[in-house]
Amino acid sequence: MTTLVYEPPVAQTSYIPVSVMTLRPDQSLGIALFLREPGARSYFLYRDKGIPLNASDLEGLQARGSTTLYAKSDEFEIYQQYLRGSLDSALADESVPVANRFSHLNEVVRDVLAESFHRGETSGAVTTCRNLAEKTVDLICRKDAVASELLGVMYHDYHTFTHSANVSFYCTILAKSLGISSRADLHRIAVGGMLHDLGKLDISDRILTKAGTLTSAERNIVKQHPRTGFLKLSRRHDLSHGQLMMVYQHHERIDGKGYPVGHVGSEIHDWGKICAVVDVYEALSSNRPYRCALGQDEVFRLMGRDAGLALDKDLIACWMQAISTT
């Protein structure tokens, strides 16, 4: 008689990318950092925990084009704590290039939104967004902040928290480009961008990350999210009408064929239109479960096709101009 012996599965070490731009010289992260050569599948130890990188290490990485190191997934939380703890000093350090500071802020916003959304508690999420939006506006309003450089350091995965962080940054850049100069309004718009998809938190990951075509029942569930988010937030007294319309109207179309109501152009709040333009841009230029990110030319072509139908054509033109590298 054969005896079957249970063998527990061998735990696979997984690695999570760490942007080199977020690392500051002579500060110990308390975690080991790994490198992976382009095209290689294996990781090798670059720096053991407790040994900080110095300025020449960072220059060396930059010279060889290594923009990403890796941390073991079970130590990633320590890296996130390092990012949060050093955010204020990194943002205030004038010796750090603006794009690096933005990369640091982007990491923290993604992480904090992920945690806040996961907790599912609206009040805490709004407070968190307000705090992060202030730092966002401060950075984007700097004279030396170049939109195309900032876009280059952002993540483009399909997670709702990454998308919300990006839409917030984009909304702020577009609003500023449109001539909105009031810090208070830019701050409100940045907060609205972070919250615009709050209603998606009630949708199961099975639907949100489904690789295949959604059924019509699943599509109907997804289409509820602007209304769900609006209802969650509309009882609050600390959000403006414009912010609530960013949540409620960001899937409305100029031609009235959007959702959840089918408002036409003149019925859509200007901030809802801003959110709609950058929401589409973000979705097309990010990796999705069902397709890879599209290149900027293709994104612009698709958005141009929708100009005046789904999206406000003047806002599209302003957005293209704002992020154009030439």
Ligand SMILES: [Fe+2]
């Ligand atoms: Fe949405």
Ligand SMILES: [Fe+2]
């Ligand atoms: Fe969205």
